[in-house]
Amino acid sequence: MFENLTDKFDRAFKVLKGHGQITEINVAETLKEVRRALLDADVNFKTAKDFTNTVKEKAIGQNVLTTISPGQLLTKICHEELTNLMGGEQEDVNYKGSPGIILMSGLQGSGKTTFSGKLANWLKNKQRKNPLLVACDVYRPAAIDQLHVLGEQLGVEVYSNREEKNPVKIAEAAIVYAKSNGFNVVIIDTAGRLAIDTQMMDEIAAVKKAINPTETLFVVDSMTGQDAVNTAKAFDEKIDFNGVVLTKLDGDTRGGAALSIKTVVNKPIKFVGTGEKMDALDVFYPKRMADRILGMGDVVSLVEKAQEQFDEKEAKKLQKKIAQNKFDFDDFYAQLQQIKKMGNVKDLMGMIPGVGKAMKDVDIDDDAFKGIEAIIQSMTAKERAEPSLLNGSRKNRIAKGSGSSIQDVNKLIKQFSETKKVMHLMSNKKNMANMMRQMKGMRGGGLPGM
Known part of the structure; x- marks a missing residue:
């Protein structure tokens, strides 16, 4: 996770090694390397430029205490700005309601159905909730089968109707079923979409309007980098989601999506998927992620x-x-x-x-x-x-x-x-x-x- 980015930040800070103070010359050289590291990680160009400009403004002119080096001071400033870049504070998912309704949206192959299972597992085991999974992908029969397999594996009930081809009607019927059977959270898995597919985007907008969810999440494959950010923007303009889920963060990801998405879309990252197992799901904490990127570890999560x-x-x-x-x-x-x-x-x-x-x-x-x-x-x-x-x-x-x-x-x-x-x-x-x-x-x- 962010291994290459961590290495590049580490090399950038070594430029300041041996310097007694931060000057415009040596900080410019360091931040040039930092900007290059961010761009290599597929971070949005404007985001990378704004980030290094902010760090430069905060760094120049600061007196370096005798107990810390210029490199340590710049690391501290970069840590604060990375945390802000990713949202600053952790934001909870809203699953409260009678029942709470969480609507999933995302691209084909983003890991949306798998995440739906992981979220149900998280709600059941860590929040002591009784979730109901709902299969609303009427185009891909395998998605319904996949959700039923996951539900059986997790001990979570799955609502589906293979005869009905209208996802709005399936979602509405599932909520009625949940209310009458004691389920306090409903997770609605919808069909994967292409951002340019107007008909499919209109369909999920219709589902959202009909059920009025307490939370709408956009699930995105973090390995797609900057494309993920552009797609998130297109989805947000159509359905106005509440938060982002980054899947496959354990893969060969450069980290650009995690670092750019909050700035570009102005929606917080709420969860990250870190593996294939059903418990490989972490709540997203910007400060902890900044710790990891800068090689400081993450003792709290451990x-x-x-x-x-x-x-x-x-x-x-x-x-x-x-x-x-x-x-x-x-x-x-x-x-x-x-x-x-x-x-x-x-x-x-x-x-x-x-x-x-x-x-x-x-x-x-x-x-x-x-x-x-x-x-x-x-x-x-x-x-x-x-x-x-x-x-x-x-x-x-x-x-x-x-x-x-x-x-x-x-x-x-x-x-x-x-x-x-x-x-x-x-x-x-x-x-x-x-x-x-x-x-x-x-x-x-x-x-x-x-």
């Missing part, structure tokens, strides 16, 4: 993802086992499963400040834990509970059973033992305080080799 998988009762049991130095391979395996539920491992690591840049050339497979899991699953229940039992013959059996080498088994056992020691040490407040004192006493204030 913590939120962790909290979603957090079980307080289980955590207390685990804490007690760690304090008693009884943490075993079963606990270790359970923790791996929780991490996997949080999402793509490389994306999660990229949320840690500084790690994203270090990991950019490292290919981490979604099945990164498969080898570790196989080794643990090849152990007996007694071996998982008492790792000290793992002698040479047992390790050989585990290696054969998991399809790995004896070196892999030894490496995992060593890593597990070291992790267990550190966790036990950190569970004791007195030990933790001693560690902190030792770290402060070391030259440079950090652990060697870190």
Whole structure:
């Protein structure tokens, strides 16, 4: 996500490295690189020009404090302006009503039907709502089938009528059905359109007029860059949508749509799709996205993802086992499963400040834990509970059973033992305080080799 843009911003700020102050000459050189980075990311030309002009005005003449460098100061200003460029504050989707009605619009192939499923899943699991999915694509039978498959997978009911060819009538009947059957949010998936198709655009405008939705969302493929922004403008002029959804942000996207759309259309981005799975949906926070673009990580989102998988009762049991130095391979395996539920491992690591840049050339497979899991699953229940039992013959059996080498088994056992020691040490407040004192006493204030 925005990997190339992050690299280019990083290179641009290096122009200021070694300078004691920000001058018109050195800031002009840096912002020339910033503008080029934005244009390469397929950001609207006027947007890129206005952005760099604003940054320049704010930067020139500012005194650089002794505690920060000119590069850090310009990074701060760029961060503020990137946040403003993408909308400033996060804006909620309006699903309140009796029922709340969310109308989907978008181009063919933008991921609209998939997003409808993701939104239903988000409303059901995170907002504790009872959503109804409605199939209003009367032109593509596969879209109705796709929505039914998604609904079955998510445990969400889908309303459809294959005999009716008028999407307005289907939508109106679905809302009546929702009111009489206790559904509090209705998600209406419409046919994909081409911006130039007047008949199709008139049709969705008629659906909107008939049902008066609480929220109209425009779903767009972020990989289409500047074309996405132009299409959004055409749609907005016709149906006046409330917000934008950027799908496929995990693909080879340059980021131009995310950075341009708010300025050009003056409508906020409300959600971003970050993968194919039904839980790969994030609420859009401009500040957090600016953090990621500038390589600052996104700790808040990482913590939120962790909290979603957090079980307080289980955590207390685990804490007690760690304090008693009884943490075993079963606990270790359970923790791996929780991490996997949080999402793509490389994306999660990229949320840690500084790690994203270090990991950019490292290919981490979604099945990164498969080898570790196989080794643990090849152990007996007694071996998982008492790792000290793992002698040479047992390790050989585990290696054969998991399809790995004896070196892999030894490496995992060593890593597990070291992790267990550190966790036990950190569970004791007195030990933790001693560690902190030792770290402060070391030259440079950090652990060697870190």
